[in-house]
Amino acid sequence: xxxxxxxxxxxxxLGLTLGSAxxxxxxxxKVTASKITLLYPGASPIEWITKGSDHSGARALRKGESCAxxxxxxxxxxxxxxxxxxxxxxxxxxxxxxxxxxxxQAAHDGSQLYLRFSWKQPAGGGAEKMDPTNQVKLTLMxxxxxxxxxxxxxxxxxxxxxxxxxxxxxxxxxxxxxxxGNLATGKYYDLMQWTSKGARHDGHVADKRVMDGGKxxxxxxxxxxxxxxxVVFTRKFTGGQGDIALTAGKTYNFGFAIHDDHSAGRxxxxxxxxxxxxxxxxxxxxxxx
Ligand code: HEC
Numbered sequence: 330x331x332x333x334x335x336x337x338x339x340x341x342x343l344g345l346t347l348g349s350a351x352x353x354x355x356x357x358x359k360v361t362a363s364k365i366t367l368l369y370p371g372a373s374p375i376e377w378i379t380k381g382s383d384h385s386g387a388r389a390l391r392k393g394e395s396c397a398x399x400x401x402x403x404x405x406x407x408x409x410x411x412x413x414x415x416x417x418x419x420x421x422x423x424x425x426x427x428x429x430x431x432x433x434q435a436a437h438d439g440s441q442l443y444l445r446f447s448w449k450q451p452a453g454g455g456a457e458k459m460d461p462t463n464q465v466k467l468t469l470m471x472x473x474x475x476x477x478x479x480x481x482x483x484x485x486x487x488x489x490x491x492x493x494x495x496x497x498x499x500x501x502x503x504x505x506x507x508x509x510g511n512l513a514t515g516k517y518y519d520l521m522q523w524t525s526k527g528a529r530h531d532g533h534v535a536d537k538r539v540m541d542g543g544k545x546x547x548x549x550x551x552x553x554x555x556x557x558x559x560v561v562f563t564r565k566f567t568g569g570q571g572d573i574a575l576t577a578g579k580t581y582n583f584g585f586a587i588h589d590d591h592s593a594g595r596x597x598x599x600x601x602x603x604x605x606x607x608x609x610x611x612x613x614x615x616x617x618x
Contacts, residue, residue: 354443354561355436355618362432362447363613366401367587367598368408369427371417374490375482395481397601404428404601419496422596424454429587429598435615437566437607441547442575442615444469444562446585450553453590460593465525467551467560468597469585470518470534471605473573476507476582479518483584483602487518487534494594510535512571519573523549523560533571544569580606583613 378396381387386399400407408428414421434445446467460466470487472479479486487505490497510517517535521543524530531543545568551560566575573581583605586597604611 352438352441354563355438357434357445360434360436360445360616360618362434365431365433365585365600365603366404366408367429367431367585367600368404369412369425370408370488370595370597370599371411372419372490372496372595373411373417374488374492374495375485376490377417378482378485390478390481393481395602396483396485397603400601405430408598422455422457422592424452425596426451426453426589426598429589431585431587431600433585433613435605435613436618437575437577437615439577439617440566442562442564442566442607444564444615445559446561447557447559448587450556450558451589455590455592458591459596460588460591463524463526463528463588464591465551465558466522466588467585468520468522468588469562469583470520471573472518472582473515474580474582475515476510476518479582479602480604481602483582483600484518484586485602487538488595492595494596504538505534506537507534510537515573517571519543519545519571521546521549521562521564523551523562525551525553531568531572535571539571542570543572545572575607577608577617580604580609580611 378384379387405428411418412425412427429448429451431446431448436443470484476486492498493501493503512535517533520532520534522530529549530540531546532540545565548563583603584600586599588597606614
């Protein structure tokens, strides 16, 4: 048997270590955090948002102004009003927080995207456990600039008046969808979810919501440290059907939601629309580490 020179062995080991060091999460203490305030949206489907007679933002939206440009600073006030049942909420939940400020961090290593979310557990009080299994769920959606208006409205293109749990929803199986949503044309949101029970989902929202079947999500881990939740997603740049392909240098439309206090369906806190850039200027930039 031929003897392997020790130097070669050393090189092979180094190569391996370097290789695995690359596909590792960043040192989060060195990654800038952006604060995004999630608001309780009540029943404000895109149909209500775009109907000029009800919502004075509708006209500006048609001209290309984003929800965030008008509402970002007042998200907490808006959420408070909506959670209280003052408007657009026929089923207010007693004690429901109006808003949840969340720190968002992002980084990538050339083949995987890492997203970290942290927030303080808000006060709850909902008597009813809509989701008895999970105290908390965090869901995020990405659009590859294919869904009309999602660059302005974030996830709102999937929020419709006829969905289950909506006041006008008649079909209790009808979950969120995108108008003319289609996997083949790329008109869909890529969806990922972490649940506090320990499940993770890699799905999409096209003509209907599909919770699983994607191949990009590597991990979604969360824990509560004191009164703070910390959730980290690890996602490969490319996956399978329903996984948008990420490329360094590009930006994507991005929104996320937290189901707090055992809530389900539309009773979540949501972000307005934001952009996520990979090595590119955006509301949240994932730089290579
Ligand atoms: C040009 C600014 C503007 C834009 C763009 C805009 N809005 Fe509004 N929005 C308003 C104003 C002003 C109100 C207050 C009620 C009214 O006058 O219609 C409002 C009210 C609301 C309300 C009801 C809560 C409240 O405080 O009255 C919701 C929910 C809402 N907007 C969501 C959105 C979403 C989601 C988008 C994007 C898809 C959006 N808005 C885009 C200006 C805007």
